[in-house]
Amino acid sequence: MRKGSPTSKTRPGRSAKRDIEAPDQRVVRSRRTILDATTQLLSERGLSGATVDEISRRSGVAKTTIYRHWPTRIDLLRDACSKLGTPLEAPDAGNFEGDAIALTSKLARMLRSAQWTSVLPSIIDAAEREPDIADMYSRLQQGYSAPFEAIIRRALRKGELPANTDAATLIAALTGPLFYRRWFSREPLTDAFAKRIVRLAIGGAVPRGGSNHKPQMI
Amino acid sequence: MRKGSPTSKTRPGRSAKRDIEAPDQRVVRSRRTILDATTQLLSERGLSGATVDEISRRSGVAKTTIYRHWPTRIDLLRDACSKLGTPLEAPDAGNFEGDAIALTSKLARMLRSAQWTSVLPSIIDAAEREPDIADMYSRLQQGYSAPFEAIIRRALRKGELPANTDAATLIAALTGPLFYRRWFSREPLTDAFAKRIVRLAIGGAVPRGGSNHKPQMI
């Protein structure tokens, strides 16, 4: 009952430093295949739908092999989730509005067409109750808010934004409506919408002098 | 195997119109108890955690009785979810900014302290894949965006907003950041934050004349 158990307790790829320099091809292939099938299944059915048996079926990798690589289903899912998506790069359009439009458009495109985003509600639901999922998610989220922080910091340096601007609030104003649109209001998430949001957050919809003035186009 | 099955096929409260005028007290008590336990459990554990056995345990109502009232677990959950929360009322502060601040503050308070809101990610996750859950949710969502539509329409009538304002976009700009803050960035959702969002959406953070001007306080 200890470590000598033949099946699951001897984990592959854990013998010498050779495993790092010239890893066993069988191991890397198994891990990659399993992780690919897992992320695909996650996208289709969410966390609760990502079953070890189903992952085994799709990947063609035996269930026992899966458990040789990850001690538990949750560990596999955490691992797969932490590798989700590709980070956004901070654009440089020359001014803040251009940067913001470019970045929110990219985010909008990602939210509406990258399949993996459909697992997010499931993760967020789990994060509501399980702290380690919350940790994993916050690192993920960090990655997607970082470029926004970057363009805001640059705009602050250049004086394009008031010095007392709260970055977190501005990020929420820029990106929040996109997430909202995708999942809460479930309306079409177009580039035009993203642009309108940026204009609203930056410029405002109301003429500066108050009411009853000629409205400015947005 | 037909309708004559003694247990679950004879649904309580379905005999005469007497059931509507003077309903059997046992029936109303059971339904209420079950629904209460269900919503409480939903808040704590989400859709997948709301188990019929656990609902039975908490409510003290026998599992068979539950199935006498709802043909299936999903029907019970849909029913409970569709009754979630209490609608927001549209305020009347005299001007749009006041209305918007009052309403977003109310929404922020709800999102951070009403227990039932913690079931939303779970619902949204299910809505991603199951159309009937999506329908149920959209009716729910409708209820919470309606007062925003009301104050926007009023502001449009009074000329406080440009005539070409897109209500859906403005609603997204006002409420999206709150939802975002609650679930996606997981930062504190204060009234002050709500107020800053309203100021951003309405007034804008950037001085009208462009960059390098004296920033206006927000």
Place this chain on the structure above:
DNA sequence: ACTTTACGCTACGATACCGTATCGTAGCGT
């Protein structure tokens, strides 16, 4: 009082899923 209706309880059958045991086989390094 008598009937109808609703409820409680226990016990099931049927799945689905997790994680492990066991044994045989194939690939990899040396």
Place this chain on the structure above:
DNA sequence: ACGCTACGATACGGTATCGTAGCGTAAAGT
């Protein structure tokens, strides 16, 4: 060529959950 390591297949044990059957009992309605 030989041993070590990883993989595949099958079969389990254990648990959770859905939904139903079959009873007896209590509370309404008349």
